[in-house]
Amino acid sequence: MNPREWAQRIVKGDIRAASRLMRDIDDRMPWVSDVLKELYPHTGSAYVVGVTGSPGVGKSTLVDWLIEVFRKKGLRIGVVVIDPTSPFTGGAILGDRIRMQRHSTDSSVFIRSLATRGSMGGLSRSTSDILRVMDAMGKDIILLETVGVGQDEVDVVNIAHTSMIVLIPGLGDDIQAIKAGILEIGDIFVINKCEREGAERMEREIMMMLELGAQRKDGWVPKIIKTEAIKGKGIKELVEAIEEHRAFQEDPERKRNFLQKVLKIELVTHLKDQISTRILDALGQEEGLSRAVDEIIAGEKDLYSKSEEILKQLMCQ
């Protein structure tokens, strides 16, 4: 099957073709690039909602509810879950995804878990490529679930049209610790497990933080929604907030600005990823890397000089 045929299958919604492509994107197989080029003209209509938060705050339960609500509205849903990976085994964990699996018999819901990669991999590139595949499959909404507050997550949040930050009361100086990071990029703040002590205080703190911070360039005033996801409380309000932000994002100028921002991120991460692959190739894979490191250990070259030497071999300038 040639790349065009493969792409056509995916555009028609062929789940097996899409799954195979996604796996190979994740494994950095060279053939995927031609299929992605063919898919490109069929993308651009999916709406991406990012769901970010520390482990244990209830992201999966919230995502599960969103799937249910959006399905009832007749929308086709894609879900991408980014799992912290074992750097040893390379495997993703699916633990509490099981809940979500009740939707897996629904052919309009496509759920995909992505592992974060070792230090040679790049999270962002395969994420955005996989979002594109779901987009090409005709998904209306893609829910993108990520853990943590690291740079990878900031990148992921940046490519979502609407970013939800999920928090829970009782994490002490939580707000203090994350304020400068994730608070500024959240369009919606969800205080989940809001039956717990400290929910009101947390709400006030977020509000204060938002008031103290510089006004956002795009003019959006972030929403704070309290939920008790396990009982379905606050889900209606959450969906309304998402829809309100979506309507806001529909403005043509905002739309163009957003597209430019995302494409810049995608282009740069794509380039970095391609080049990383070539670095390893040029080093003759692992073996060459070991040899280079042995030279450094033996004191023949320092780290910085060796790095420059390899670079000169790789680059034209």
Place this chain on the structure above:
Amino acid sequence: MNPREWAQRIVKGDIRAASRLMRDIDDRMPWVSDVLKELYPHTGSAYVVGVTGSPGVGKSTLVDWLIEVFRKKGLRIGVVVIDPTSPFTGGAILGDRIRMQRHSTDSSVFIRSLATRGSMGGLSRSTSDILRVMDAMGKDIILLETVGVGQDEVDVVNIAHTSMIVLIPGLGDDIQAIKAGILEIGDIFVINKCEREGAERMEREIMMMLELGAQRKDGWVPKIIKTEAIKGKGIKELVEAIEEHRAFQEDPERKRNFLQKVLKIELVTHLKDQISTRILDALGQEEGLSRAVDEIIAGEKDLYSKSEEILKQLMCQ
């Protein structure tokens, strides 16, 4: 001042010279590379202890205690705190670092906060370069504090000789969520705020997880230490665990394996970082990037073809 003089000052412990270099490393100034080359032969003796955990688990309080205990043993201490950054303002937050500042009048304690960078930056490279500067300054122990469970943090944990993972009871399916990620790379697990309900259960869960998991290649059996850092409880046991792991790491073969692992990570991240800089240069900085993106938006080229085109201009192959 030439690079050799600059390096000599730092080796002699000149704090102003070191601070200036570190700032310029963080800002990716080209001149730093020559100083780092000069410093290289003076490095290799510092012992790095990583302290990782979600926001609010009490990492800073623990670090504060470790500074105090190691200082009493007459050791020179470096502290590197990696803060989640605002992608908008680029600033690092220092909120609860204030506690630590009581050590800042002690000239043998050198504390440095590092912001994580935007998507073009690389966390890992400047981190390891800054560790090298502290190493060259003659620090015996460097405490490296990071937030979160993302890939950046895994990389950071990988370059520490001893990795502490800090957890607190009451985060629900916490362990479940992080098990495959950070659990396998922790040498010591700290259950902080152990006066809280659920500490015993958490301890059992970690133990079970460690028993279920594959035995570590290096043969180390991770320790679990319960602390109530705010009251100084468990700190003695924690320090003993660190020292025990340090003795374990002293084995010559383990030492060499560790050095190889770290140098591989450093070399690759260094190369990636250098190349990223050159990508932006080749694109003519932001302006060229905008132009490339506009071409994509206009439909003249798809993302993947444009990326290939830029790559061809950059690389010799």
